[in-house]
Amino acid sequence: MEGMAEYLSIGPIDPLTSMWLRDASLEATCPPSRR
Amino acid sequence: MTYDPRIFPYRFGTRCWPTWGEVGDEAIGQILQASVVERRRGASKRSLGVTLDDLSSEWRDAVQTTYLPQLADHYRARRIASRCHQKALRRHAALAPALSPDGRRHRVLQRKEFLLRGSLNLADAETGRVKRRLVKSTLNSNYESLRFINSSGSFSRRPPPLFREFGPGQKGPAKGRGGDPDLR
Numbered sequence: 086m087e088g089m090a091e092y093l094s095i096g097p098i099d100p101l102t103s104m105w106l107r108d109a110s111l112e113a114t115c116p117p118s119r120r
Numbered sequence: 121m122t123y124d125p126r127i128f129p130y131r132f133g134t135r136c137w138p139t140w141g142e143v144g145d146e147a148i149g150q151i152l153q154a155s156v157v158e159r160r161r162g163a164s165k166r167s168l169g170v171t172l173d174d175l176s177s178e179w180r181d182a183v184q185t186t187y188l189p190q191l192a193d194h195y196r197a198r199r200i201a202s203r204c205h206q207k208a209l210r211r212h213a214a215l216a217p218a219l220s221p222d223g224r225r226h227r228v229l230q231r232k233e234f235l236l237r238g239s240l241n242l243a244d245a246e247t248g249r250v251k252r253r254l255v256k257s258t259l260n261s262n263y264e265s266l267r268f269i270n271s272s273g274s275f276s277r278r279p280p281p282l283f284r285e286f287g288p289g290q291k292g293p294a295k296g297r298g299g300d301p302d303l304r
Contacts (some may be wrong), residue, residue: 088204089148103187103190106183106186106187107190107191109183109187110183110184110187110188110189110191111188112161115180115183115184
């Protein structure tokens with residue numbers, strides 16, 4: 086359950102996580118769903 | 121959310137929970153409880169009423185919808201800096217960098233051989249070339265996480281002392297405790 090401790094302690098918005106996800110959105114490196 | 125060996129999902133996992141929690145944070149407890157008796161795939165279906173693949177798609181959509189508009193307010197890092205670990209990242213990760221006070225060196229955790237096994241290296245801040253390995257990891261499954269966290273590096277900002285006592289027969293400070301600011 087990766088990230089749960091961070092979510093429950095920091096909350097849903099975290100600048101560092103946002104930085105990672107902006108980069109993932111831009112580079113299209115979000116994990117794809119396996120179909 | 122679904123298994124992809126190319127991606128270590130820790131940072132993405134943080135953002136998963138707000139998506140899952142949109143139906144209420146109590147859903148998190150339901151998923152965890154259901155995961156005890158059945159796999160994640162079944163736990164998702166039972167707790168949220170959607171399959172894991174659908175949930176994964178919703179999560180990716182939520183990430184794109186939330187973060188893509190933010191890009192207009194930010195400029196690319198390459199505009200003001202250049203990557204110094206680009207070549208290294210093809211084979212292994214470089215984590216938790218700590219820049220020296222003079223900005224010329226940085227300490228970085230690098231893993232090569234195994235997911236969480238790595239070493240704490242001193243590298244050039246501009247080129248990323250490793251100058252010295254400061255801490256070599258050991259493999260102990262009982263303390264893997266603790267060792268990993270405790271190995272994060274930083275630079276001392278204290279100036280070196282003016283006078284220092286040396287031991288009997290010692291001509292200079294012991295390596296790692298003396299004048300070399302890299303090792304303090």
